[in-house]
Amino acid sequence: MKGGLGAAALALACCLPVPAFADALTGQTQQQATNWPAILMFGVFVLATLGITRWAASKTRTTADFYTAGGGITGFQNGLAIAGDYMSAASFLGISAQIFADGYDGLIYSTGFLVGWPIILFLLAERLRNLGRYTFADVASFRFAQTPVRLFAASSTLAVVLFYLIAQMVGAGQLIKLLFGLPYSYAVVIVGVLMTLYVLFGGMIATTWVQIIKAVLLLGCATLMAFAVLASFGFSPDALFARAVEVKTALASEAGADAATAAAKGRSIMGPGNFIKDPVSAISFGMALMFGTAGLPHILMRFFTVPDARAARKSVLWATGWIGYFYILTFIIGFGAIVMVATEPAFLDPATGALRGGGNMAALHLADAVGGDLFLGFVCAVAFATILAVVAGLTLAGASAVSHDLYASVLRKGQASSEDELRVSRRTVLVLAVVAILLGVLFENQNVAFMVSLAFALAASGNFPVLLLSVLWKGCTTRGIVWGGSIGLTVALVLTVLSPAVWVSVLGHDTAIFPFTSPTLFSMPLAFFTIWLVSRLDRSGRAAVDRGGYLEQRVRSETGIGAATASTH
Amino acid sequence: MKGHEDVESENDTAMSLAEIASDPRYRELVRRRARFGWILTGVMLVVFFGFILVIAFRKDLLARPIGDATTTWGIPVGLGVILVGIVLTGLYVLRVNRDFDPMVEAICKDAAK
Numbered sequence: 001m002k003g004g005l006g007a008a009a010l011a012l013a014c015c016l017p018v019p020a021f022a023d024a025l026t027g028q029t030q031q032q033a034t035n036w037p038a039i040l041m042f043g044v045f046v047l048a049t050l051g052i053t054r055w056a057a058s059k060t061r062t063t064a065d066f067y068t069a070g071g072g073i074t075g076f077q078n079g080l081a082i083a084g085d086y087m088s089a090a091s092f093l094g095i096s097a098q099i100f101a102d103g104y105d106g107l108i109y110s111t112g113f114l115v116g117w118p119i120i121l122f123l124l125a126e127r128l129r130n131l132g133r134y135t136f137a138d139v140a141s142f143r144f145a146q147t148p149v150r151l152f153a154a155s156s157t158l159a160v161v162l163f164y165l166i167a168q169m170v171g172a173g174q175l176i177k178l179l180f181g182l183p184y185s186y187a188v189v190i191v192g193v194l195m196t197l198y199v200l201f202g203g204m205i206a207t208t209w210v211q212i213i214k215a216v217l218l219l220g221c222a223t224l225m226a227f228a229v230l231a232s233f234g235f236s237p238d239a240l241f242a243r244a245v246e247v248k249t250a251l252a253s254e255a256g257a258d259a260a261t262a263a264a265k266g267r268s269i270m271g272p273g274n275f276i277k278d279p280v281s282a283i284s285f286g287m288a289l290m291f292g293t294a295g296l297p298h299i300l301m302r303f304f305t306v307p308d309a310r311a312a313r314k315s316v317l318w319a320t321g322w323i324g325y326f327y328i329l330t331f332i333i334g335f336g337a338i339v340m341v342a343t344e345p346a347f348l349d350p351a352t353g354a355l356r357g358g359g360n361m362a363a364l365h366l367a368d369a370v371g372g373d374l375f376l377g378f379v380c381a382v383a384f385a386t387i388l389a390v391v392a393g394l395t396l397a398g399a400s401a402v403s404h405d406l407y408a409s410v411l412r413k414g415q416a417s418s419e420d421e422l423r424v425s426r427r428t429v430l431v432l433a434v435v436a437i438l439l440g441v442l443f444e445n446q447n448v449a450f451m452v453s454l455a456f457a458l459a460a461s462g463n464f465p466v467l468l469l470s471v472l473w474k475g476c477t478t479r480g481i482v483w484g485g486s487i488g489l490t491v492a493l494v495l496t497v498l499s500p501a502v503w504v505s506v507l508g509h510d511t512a513i514f515p516f517t518s519p520t521l522f523s524m525p526l527a528f529f530t531i532w533l534v535s536r537l538d539r540s541g542r543a544a545v546d547r548g549g550y551l552e553q554r555v556r557s558e559t560g561i562g563a564a565t566a567s568t569h
Numbered sequence: 570m571k572g573h574e575d576v577e578s579e580n581d582t583a584m585s586l587a588e589i590a591s592d593p594r595y596r597e598l599v600r601r602r603a604r605f606g607w608i609l610t611g612v613m614l615v616v617f618f619g620f621i622l623v624i625a626f627r628k629d630l631l632a633r634p635i636g637d638a639t640t641t642w643g644i645p646v647g648l649g650v651i652l653v654g655i656v657l658t659g660l661y662v663l664r665v666n667r668d669f670d671p672m673v674e675a676i677c678k679d680a681a682k
């Protein structure tokens with residue numbers, strides 16, 4: 001029955017909406033037998049991170065400690081934490097699964113995810129550090145009227161965070177059935193409760209260290225697996241590729257293909273396949289990945305945790321290096337899975353010939369194949385820890401938007417005391433945790449595949465144009481920012497709903513009204529254009545103040561004079 | 570950097586912001602650093618979207634094997650895009666540390682006097 005695998009993999013590849021896989025582990029999974037080694041090792045991780053949270057709690061006194069770890073994270077540590085935020089469970093399981101199914105196409109995703117980082121560094125990272133204190137809205141509203149810009153920034157932060165959060169919660173639920181053999185609802189509650197403990201008591205210090213530990217564990221696991229795969233081919237990638245082509249060819253001919261078709265099928269994993277159907281979708285999706293990274297609130301807030309612009313710069317270099325290294329590892333892991341998992345009956349469902357536990361299991365079966373039960377348990381625990389750490393970061397970003405932007409800046413006009421602001425922040429964490437748990441339960445059986453790519457599209461169409469123009473263009477005004485950002489967000493949201501991933505896959509219509517996979521090619525330029533047009537036409541008194549404030553903002557963003565400094569501990 | 574911490578107080582630097590803004594060293598810094606940043610941004614955009622366009626229009630180029638090997642040109646090209654990203658960030662950090670940080674420090678030092 002092995003022959004069914006090629007077909008199953010093909011079916012999987014066809015029904016996965018293109019941007020789908022980004023973060024959410026999608027599709028329903030069957031609950032597996034209870035996996036005790038994995039549960040034990042996850043327990044050890046939880047104990048260690050709770051210990052860190054306790055330590056962090058003793059150091060978290062001021063709002064600066066809570067939001068940004070007092071600016072005391074080094075460039076290297078921050079680089080690891082950023083990489084941790086980015087290397088989510090589905091980057092690991094999803095990309096290796098994609099490579100397991102289609103080969104080369106998975107690499108195209110990886111490049112898209114990486115290339116946003118240089119852009120952040122060249123245009124934004126140091127300026128963010130010099131202008132901001134706690135949230136990216138500090139930067140976006142620097143010289144503008146506080147209330148409207150903060151309202152916009154807080155809404156867009158919450159929108160991005162919520163979509164990302166739903167994808168993560170549903171992913172966690174599916175993973176725990178798969179990895180630990182526990183019911184879905186357990187995962188949602190475990191993630192909700194632990195994340196609350198980290199953020200509530202440990203603030204940014206705990207959130208950062210949980211992320212650093214997880215990043216190190218994940219990089220370690222992936223390195224071991226890739227090393228084991230390469231070692232069994234005498235460290236010759238070409239031998240690995242050759243064997244993978246043989247395996248895919250054999251699977252295709254067992255599935256009933258004639259020799260020529262089977263050979264073509266085998267070779268197809270070595271080049272681009274169906275990933276890109278039309279150039280417009282390709283470019284649009286590429287733009288969402290590249291520029292969306294520069295607009296994700298939970299990523300942007302990490303630039304305020306370092307002491308100065310120099311450390312911010314260094315952290316991007318480390319992050320880019322680790323993320324790039326990680327994607328190269330997943331490429332090897334995916335091909336390793338073709339060779340070692342697809343040929344092994346133990347990993348296949350005897351009834352269907354498909355991968356036991358679903359397509360996203362490729363990397364985990366490979367862990368079993370190269371390292372046995374204990375290593376499998378370890379990798380499972382790390383995969384779950386990954387979701388937990390990412391969710392904690394998202395929650396902190398959402399809580400900061402509510403307490404710092406909405407409460408302290410809009411409601412109290414900057415007059416709130418540090419204690420009041422902290423109290424609101426902590427209450428928001430509790431509310432967000434409850435919301436995350438409820439949404440996780442609510443969306444259990446929904447197809448949430450589109451949500452991560454939607455979060456990227458919103459970030460690229462709302463936050464990125466707003467940030468870039470407010471920092472670099474003198475003529476930009478409050479009105480321009482609010483109109484342009486809101487239109488970018490709205491159009492990205494509406495076009496996503498009308499696109500195949502939602503209109504057809506979720507809502508069940510026959511054909512999509514908006515035929516492309518990502519709205520960004522349209523919504524992002526529209527946001528830039530609207531900011532430009534509205535600002536140019538803005539003759540209000542406020543516009544004069546906005547333009548007049550540019551000089552001071554520019555000097556500070558370029559030199560760091562007057563920038564918030566690290567709090568002394 | 571240390572230069573920044575000399576200027577703890579928010580607004581009363583001895584040199585006004587307008588004076589800094591008209592300082593020729595500041596103008597030179599801003600002009601050169603902005604140009605450097607945009608050039609690198611351009612390179613990254615061309616490399617990535619070039620890659621995407623080749624996939625969109627000439628897939629076969631990337632599916633072609635290198636010599637007699639199974640490895641195709643697509644592998645070094647795809648990994649190359651990732652490496653270019655890392656190398657460009659490295660270049661940026663090196664150049665800014667070496668050339669631009671001392672300029673910023675000099676300006677901040679005078680401003681604090």
